[in-house]
Amino acid sequence: MDTGVLVVGAGPTGLTLTNELRVAGVPAVLVDKLPRRSELSRAGGVQSRTLTALDQRGLLEPLLATGNYPTSAGHFAGIGFSPANTAHRLPWRSVPQVEIEGFFERHLAAHGVHVRRDHELTGLGQDTDGVTATFANGAVVRARYLVAADGAHSVVRSLLGAGFPGRPGTSTVIAADVRLSGAGEPMSHTWTDDGYWVALYPLGTDARGRPLRRLVLGGPDAPARDVPVTEDEIRGGLKEVFGSAVELLELRYGRRITNAARQAERYRHGRVFLAGDAAHVHLPLGAQGMNTGMQDALNLGWKLGAAVHGWAPAGLLDTYHAERHPVGAAVLRNVQAQSLLMDWAGTRDPDVVATRELFVALAELPEVQRHLGDLLSGMAIRYEMPGIEAHPSIGRPAPDLRLGEVRLHELLRPGRGVLLDPDDAFAEVAGRRPDRVDRAGVGAATEPLLVRPDGYVCWAGDPDELEPALARWFGEPRG
Template sequence: MKHDVIVVGAGPVGLMLAGELRLGGAEVVVLEARAVPSGQSRGLGFTARATEVFAQRGLLGRFGAVETTTQGHFGGIPLDFGVVDGAHFGVRGIPQHRVEAVLEQWAGELGATILRGHSLVELSDTGDGVVAVADGPDGPAEFSAGYLVGCDGGQSTVRGLAGFDFPGTAATREMYLADVAGCDIRPRFIGERVAGGMVMAAPLGGGVDRIIVCPLGLSPGAGEPAFGEIADRWLELTGQRLHDAEVRWHSRFTDATRQVSTYRKGRVLLAGDAAHIHLPAGGQGLSLGVQDAVNLGWKLAATVRGTAPPGLLDSYHAERHPVGSRVLRNTLAQGLLYLSGEEVDPLRAIMAELMAVPDAARLLVGMVSGLDIRYDLGPGPAPLGMRMPDVPLDARRTVSELLHDGRGVLLDGTGSAGLAAAAGGWADRVDHVVARPLAHTPAGWPAGVAALLLRPDGYVAWTGTTELETELGRWFGAARPMEAGVAR
């Protein structure tokens, strides 16, 4: 079976990538080992930046009513996210299985092929393509493509078969998770330190509670624990007995923190937890992986389509590896604050004082929300390299609506014939939109900037300080001889 791209893994990252590839015109097949969705959800929401990503593809409304709050935390210390314009402590109450269902429907509507019950067992990079063998319902099946992307989680088969290294730190702490019913459990929404560790509890609705229990240290055992072990730890730390609870599902995770040295080896790439693992603090894991997919999708689609300029695909690693490294650092820091014993109380006290300083709070909010991401696209004023906020443009549309189709956008506040003519050779890849924002934000449309070029992922690639044709060629490849497109 020949495709442009094979995606391994039908979690949120793999499904998001499949949709992005289809928007870019690539033929894609997704191979998923599970025969049916698990229905389980470690994550229960996503960050402000992931919220923007879903909105720019017209997906946010598919999740139903979304709730956000500006009241969050950093390592268990309260933090007001309202100090940054447009920031919030993520969308809460959206379980991961619902995210997967929405993204699977979307990718399918766009024409992605999703094959469940197909476990990858062999992988070879032939130099001009990739050949993969998966065990399927009817036995082994061979797939070939120009590229393969591993989105198959922290225990990634792709990472192992392709020989990626995975440096980092081993686990020092562990956390047990369970969804239980039939219990009267006091909510502890951001966690509560108790003698011997930390516990967290939150109602999920329908009489189901999620509990997380984090004893100090690391047990000698490995793998998934029996629920009786989790109930024992909960009893030890809270005095409450849950052994007779109705258990929906349970799991275990640690603070092991690792990241591959390179996100690409030849024609094999990694995204999401296949490329980086860390303590799940602040719902950053799913969000980080979804942003990997959106950064990679349009670049890989342009590569297989033959329109990508030299080096475009390599910019995926260059842009996303530093972002992943920073998330790993902040989750390690949060784990230290959150899960350590009384010996860290002096550090917690100092951090609480620092977080009351608006500039320090803005730094941490930008870090955890992802709103401070700025890719190094060369010299130029903000918002060059930053994501364009979803500001209203006129009575009918916003910035995110212009990005639904995954194309570049030349946002032109001048309406000049010169800009239209300059962009005409890229009209098959870039939409020329004559409009000015109705709202001005620090990272929006700065004073003196008459036009902006947005990449398909929503990041600003040009602010008028260089030749427009140069930047169009840098991100969208060579121009094609054609008449200038009609501005929208």
């Protein structure tokens, strides 16, 4: 084998996965077909669950130190939430995708892992021992496993012949990074009676400290996806909505996006796994596509590490599809609901307008905002696991606990599981897997919990179920 895992695609999903493999001590090769890193920000924000995961790896503070990234309480279909109604320690941050990619690429390079560029995949085969990938430049890589993080038009998925059912795009809107004059609120959604609409989101500042915005511009009779976006088109759309009150100062980049919604039937194909946009595509509302892809990587990374190191219990790799496919399906559903409420196609259908007015009133309720905030951020995820009927914490993200001088999330930085043992009752059972599970010992002000490397609780409550849970998620003891 040339490497343990071959990762195809150096976007946020592939970079996150490669870092997870690095943390797990697994050799990995990361390739991308582009000759250089893209300067396009296809997503513009990081949700609370992803921020927590970055914090678990000690990456959050270094990332935030690279720029000025405003916080937000988020929105659903352009309906903003009140910060008072979100209970997350780490609120949504406006970090453009291009900044995330640059940060991860520098971080990996500092640890000796470099993206192999100009690697366009042309062939793929697998057998009982591994995967063989061939590239247009003549390179051949042999790996134990391969992960497709190569986007919505995934070559890996195509070579596999994997099903990608769903709905094709029926309309387009413009997504652009811009500087504007006269724009008021940090986030605003405005419609006209003719069906033109604009959404604005903060994207921090440029090198000279000037505010940048993500502009989404829609309207009736939108051009096809492959028609280039022009400054005149953006100026015309802004004039339709704002008159002369808001003007375009700079167009950094612009593209057209569609309302296509598709999801792979299976995320695992033998030794090949689909992640990120290779597994699911939808409207980029709330940066859910990027965040869901990064969370795919966080779920899969430690499991591949276990397989490469030889201690993965039977069925562990299959839990990737079992856990992440329902999450992707739920994201597609909420995005489709948002697109309807936003009148994405600019129809100004009276039924849609009336429905939105009713929903806006409902969304003023604090409990509705909390529910939607948890849904969009990923904090509402609960994986199906043995024991979830018996304990409310099992399957959920680990609670934000402070254990003496450290937070629980800091204990996850080595990429191993953590057993919280406040009464010093499980030293012997925890000690059977010292290379996979760390024990946080006496005095922790919490109930006993077993937390996976990706930050999800996989055991709590019944002491008799601890050893089965350890074996289920961390394999049999060595020796």
